[in-house]
Amino acid sequence: MPEYVARQLVYLVYGGKPEYHQEAKFSILSALHRARGECPRILIYTDEPAQFNGWPVEVIGLDLATLTAWTGPASYFHRRKAAAILDSFSYADQSIFIDTDTFFLDSPIKLFDALTESSWLVDEIEGVWKEYEGDDLHKALSPYLADHHGVDQQMLLINSGVLGFREDASHLMSETLTLIDVMHPAVPKIHIIEQFAVSVAARHLGRPAQARGIVKHYFSGKAYWRQMIAFFFQRHGQMFSSQIVDAVRELPTAKPRPAWWQRLDFRFRSLFVPSRYRSQAKLAYYAAVMRANPYVEACGYAYAEELRRKITTQRGNLNDQPWSKVLSGCNRQRLIQMLGALEGEF
Template sequence: MPERVSRQLVYLVYGGKVEYHQEAKYSILSALHHAQGACPRILLYTDEPAQFIGWPVDVITLDDQILRAWTGPATYLHRRKAAAIRDALQYAEQSIFIDTDTFFLASPVKLFERLAKAPWLVDEIEGVWKEYEGDELHTVLAPYLAEQHGIDQRMLLINSGVLGFQGDASQLMDETLNLIDIMHPMVPKIHIIEQFAVSVAARHLGRPAESRGVIKHYFSGKNYWRHMVAAFFLRHGESFSAQAIEAVREVPTDKPRPVWWHRLNFRLRSVFLSSRMRSHAKLAYYATVLCADPYAKACGQGYAQELRRKAIPEGESLSIQPWSRVLTRQQKQRLAKLLGESATGHIP
C-alpha cells in the first residue's frame, strides 16, 4: 500500500477506454510540467495498472470485486469516485481529487495554497439550491432534504471535478456515500448525484475555494479536447518521458478558433441562413478551415463529429443539407473526408 504523505493528487480511471487513459495521462503530464519538480505525490486508482507502468504515480489496482462494491446497492457508477476519495484519505494528510478530463494551467501546489485559506476546495461553485426549482432534481429531493437534513434553499451546489478538504473528511465522505445510496434511486436518471451529495454533506463547511486559473476542466467540451489529447499522444507516444512533460507547452490551453478573416467570411456567407441552420453551418465551416497545426486539425475533427451528431440524419448525403451552401467545393470535399465519404454520400 502507498506510504502516507503530506499532500497528494488523486485520480480515478477505469473502464478500459483509450480516451480515459489518455485524459489521465495528459492531466498528469500537465501537473508535472507546471510543478517544475515540486509536484505532490500522485495516487492513481485504476483497473488497468499496466497502462501506467513507468509513470511517476503510485497505483492502487481496482479489481472487479472492488468496482462492484464501490457502485453501491443502487449500482451507480459515479459512486466509485466518492468511494475512491474516501479510500485515498488514509494515505495523505491532504488529498485533492482531480477528474481526468482536466489539465493544469499552473502548479498543482497552488491548489493546496488555496485550500489552506478555505475549509474545502472545488472545481467551481455552480449556483445555489433555489435556482434549481422546477427541475426534477429539486422537485423530487427538496422535500426529503428539508425534512431529513434541514436543507434550505441557500445551499451551494458545486462541481466536484476538483475536490479537497482542509480537515479530516472521513465522516463527510461516509455521509456522501450514504446520501448517494438514498438519493440515486429517487432520481435514477440524474447522473450528477455524486457531486450533489458532496454539496449536501459539506453544506456546513462554508464557502469553498475554487480551482479556476489552476485547472482547466473541459467536461463541457470533451469532444474537442479528447481529439487534441489524442493528437498529442499520436505525436509523442504514451510512454512516460521528460520530453513528454516538456511537450505539454505545445498544446493550446483554449479551444482553437479560425483566424479572424475566416470568421468574417463565415458571417458573410451565412447571413441568409436561419439561426438553427447557421449553427450547423458554423460547425461545418470551422471543421474545414481549422488546419493550421495538428491540434487545430484535431479540433476540426471535433467540429465534424458534433456536426454529424446534430445535423446530418443517418443515411443522408452532405450535399443535400441546406447549410452546406456556405461551403466551397473544396471545403465540402474536406468535410466529406472528415466525416467519412461512405456516410455522407457523393459530394458534387
C-alpha cells in the same frame, strides 16, 4: 500499499476506454509540467495498473469485486468516485481529487495553498439550491433534504471535478456515500448525484475555494479536447519521459476557433442560410477551415464529428444540404474527407 505522505493528487480511471487513460495521462503530465519539480505525490486508482508502468505515480489496482462494491446498492457508477476519495484519506494528510478530463494551468501546489484559506476546495461553485426550483432534482429531493437534513435553499452547489479538504473529511465522505444511496434511486436519470451529495454533506464548511485558473475542467467540450489529446499521444507515444512532460506546452489551453477573418467570412456566407440550419452550417465551416496546425486540425475533426451526429437523418449528397452553402468548393471537399474518415463514408 502506498506510503503515507503529506499531500497527494488523486485520480480514478476505469472502464478500459483508451480516451479515459489518455485524459488521465495528459492531466498528470500537465501537473508535472506546471509543478516545476515540486509536484505532490500522484495516486491513481485504476483497473488497468499496467497503463501506468514507468510513470512517476503510485497505483492502487481495482478488481471487479471492489468496483462492484463501490457502486453501492443502487449500482450507481459515479459513486465510485466518492468511495475512492474516502479511501485516499488513508494515505495522506491532504488529498485533492482531480477528474481525468482536466489539465493544469498552474502549479498543483496552488491547490493546496488554497486550502490554507478555506476548509475545502472545489472545481467551481455552480449556483445556489434555490435557483434549481422547478427542476426534477429540486422537486424530488428538496422536501426530503429539508425534513431529514435541515437543508435550506441557500445551500451552494458545486462541481466536484476538483475536490479537496483542509482536514480529514472521512466522516463527510462517508455521509456522501449514504446520501448517494438514498438519493440516486429517487432520481436515477440524474447523473450528478455524486457531486450534489458532496454539496449537501459539506454545506456546513462554508464557502469553498475554487480551482479556476489553476485547473481547466473541460467537461462541457470533452470531444474537442479528446481529439487534441489523442493527437498528442499519437505524436509522442505513451511512454513516460521528461521530453513528453515538456511537450505539454504544445497543446492549446483554450479551445481553438478559426481565425478572426474566417469567422467574419462565415458571418457573410451564412446570411442566407435558414436559421434552423445555421448551427450545422457553423459546425461544417469551422471543421473545414481549421487547419492552422495539427492541434487546431484535430479540434476541427471534433466539429465534424458534432456535425455528423446532427445530420444522421439527412443522408445524401452533401451539396444538397442547406447548410453546405457556406462552404467553398475546396472546403466542401475537405469536409467530405473528414466525414468519411469519421464514419467510413458520408
